[in-house]
Amino acid sequence: MKYRSYTVHNFREIPQVKQKLTPEQQFDIEVVAQVFPFKTNNYVVEKLINWENPLEDPIFRLTFPQKGMLLEEDYNEIARLLKENAPKETIREKANQIRMKLNPHPAGQKYNIPEINGVKLHGAQHKYRETILFFPKQGQTCHAYCTFCFRWPQFVGIDELKFAMKEVQVLIDYIKAHPEITDLLFTGGDPLIMKTKILRQYIEPILEAKIPHLKTIRIGSKALAFWPYRFTEDDDAEDLLKLFREIREAGYHLAYMAHFNHYQELGTEEVEQAVEKILETGAVIRTQSPILRHINDSAEVWSTMWKKQVQMNMIPYYMFMARDTGAQHYFGVPLVRAWEIFRKAYYSVSGIARTVKGPSMSATPGKVRILGVSEINGDKVMVLDFLQGRNPEWVGKPFFAKYDENAMWLDELEPYQGDKFFYEDELKEMLKTEEKVSL
Numbered sequence: 001m002k003y004r005s006y007t008v009h010n011f012r013e014i015p016q017v018k019q020k021l022t023p024e025q026q027f028d029i030e031v032v033a034q035v036f037p038f039k040t041n042n043y044v045v046e047k048l049i050n051w052e053n054p055l056e057d058p059i060f061r062l063t064f065p066q067k068g069m070l071l072e073e074d075y076n077e078i079a080r081l082l083k084e085n086a087p088k089e090t091i092r093e094k095a096n097q098i099r100m101k102l103n104p105h106p107a108g109q110k111y112n113i114p115e116i117n118g119v120k121l122h123g124a125q126h127k128y129r130e131t132i133l134f135f136p137k138q139g140q141t142c143h144a145y146c147t148f149c150f151r152w153p154q155f156v157g158i159d160e161l162k163f164a165m166k167e168v169q170v171l172i173d174y175i176k177a178h179p180e181i182t183d184l185l186f187t188g189g190d191p192l193i194m195k196t197k198i199l200r201q202y203i204e205p206i207l208e209a210k211i212p213h214l215k216t217i218r219i220g221s222k223a224l225a226f227w228p229y230r231f232t233e234d235d236d237a238e239d240l241l242k243l244f245r246e247i248r249e250a251g252y253h254l255a256y257m258a259h260f261n262h263y264q265e266l267g268t269e270e271v272e273q274a275v276e277k278i279l280e281t282g283a284v285i286r287t288q289s290p291i292l293r294h295i296n297d298s299a300e301v302w303s304t305m306w307k308k309q310v311q312m313n314m315i316p317y318y319m320f321m322a323r324d325t326g327a328q329h330y331f332g333v334p335l336v337r338a339w340e341i342f343r344k345a346y347y348s349v350s351g352i353a354r355t356v357k358g359p360s361m362s363a364t365p366g367k368v369r370i371l372g373v374s375e376i377n378g379d380k381v382m383v384l385d386f387l388q389g390r391n392p393e394w395v396g397k398p399f400f401a402k403y404d405e406n407a408m409w410l411d412e413l414e415p416y417q418g419d420k421f422f423y424e425d426e427l428k429e430m431l432k433t434e435e436k437v438s439l
C-alpha cells in the first residue's frame, strides 16, 4: 500500500467519510481539527476502522477529532468563526487561546534536560537513573495522530543528516559520562516515521561507540498499529530489519515498545506479518497504552488485547493514565475506575500476560501506580507506589491517599495522614536545583 495521509484539508475526499458521515458530522471534525492535530492515513481508514458505525468505533475515535473533545463554548466559538468565513489568522488565534487553557506542557517536562560540557541536549530527557530518552529531530511526527495526544508535531520535515550526526555525538558523550545509564529509548512523535537511512545516522554511531554500560536500545513506536508496511513492503523495510539485526548482533537487547490502544489494531494480516518480521530480528516487542474513555475503558477490551498480544508473541508492559493535558475531560478515566478495569482485566488473564504494570501516572515525581483501594481503621484509602521515581529509592514503597472516586491525577489526591506525601519535600529541593541549573 502506498502511504496516503488525510488531514483537515482533504479528509472529505475519503470515500467512507462521504458515504457514512453527514455534512454536520464532517463539520464537527473540521471544527475540532482547528484546535487539535488531525492526521490519519489510508491503512487506518481502510483496514482498521469499522465504518458500519463509525461514531462508535474506537479507531475512528482514536484518529478522527471528536466533537466532545472541545468544551461546548469553545466548540461554538470556532464553529461560528468557520461559518462566518473568518480570516485564518482569527481562527488560529482563537484556537491558540483554547490550547493554552488545555495545559499543553504537563508533568514537569521542562526539567531533566541533560547537559554535558556546558552543552544542553535539548532533544533528550534523563529523568530516571537507568534510562535516557532521546527525541530525534526528524522523528517528531507520526503515521497518524492519536486524538488524545498533545505532543505537537513541531519539526516535520527537518531532514538534515549533518545535524543528526552532531546531535548524536553529544548524546554519546553524555551516556559515556553517565555509567548508570543502561537504556537508551528512542521516542517521538514516532522515530519510525524516519527513513531507515536517517535512523541509521543515529544508531550506527551509538553501536560504534561501544559504550560498555549501555545494554538496551528501546524504540517507542506506533508504526505497528498505524503503518505496519514499515516492516513489510515499504522501500526501506528490509533495511530497517537489517538495522534491528545489527543492533542485536552488537550485543544489545532491542526492545520495540509498541503502542497499541485497542485489540482492533491487532486484527489485520498486515500487523501479524509485521510483528513476525520484527521478532525474527531478535527484537522483543513490549506493549503499552493509556486507558482512555470512549476508546478502551473496559476490562474486556484490555484482557482481549493482552491475550491477543501474548498470542502474537508480544509482552504486555504498561497501562498508563491519560496525561493531564489536552482533551482530558473527554478521554480521562478516574484513577479508581482505571484500577478497577486494570484489576478485572489482570485477573482474567494467565500469569503469562501479567507482565503488565499499571495503571500508572507519569507525573512530576515519577511513575506512580495505583495499587488499589483498601481500608485503614475503617477509612477508605487509595494505595499507591512508584514504578519509577526521580529518586530511585522511592520505588516500591506503598503509600496512602484519601479515597477520591473522582480524582484523575496525582495532584488531585491528598495524603491519608499529614499534609504531604513522603517524597514532596525532597522533590521540591530537586526541582529547585534543576531550575537553577537551567538558568
Ligand SMILES: *Cc1c(COP(=O)(O)O)cnc(C)c1O
Pocket: 125, 127, 128, 131, 132, 133, 185, 362, 367, 387, 388
Ligand atoms: C517511562 C519512562 C521511562 C522508562 O521507564 P521504564 O519503567 O524503565 O520502562 C524513562 N524515562 C521517562 C521519562 C519515562 O516516562
Ligand code: SF4
Pocket: 141, 142, 144, 145, 146, 149, 150, 151, 188, 189, 190, 222, 259
Ligand atoms: S503515535 Fe504516539 S506520539 Fe504519535 S500521536 Fe499517537 S500518541 Fe502521540
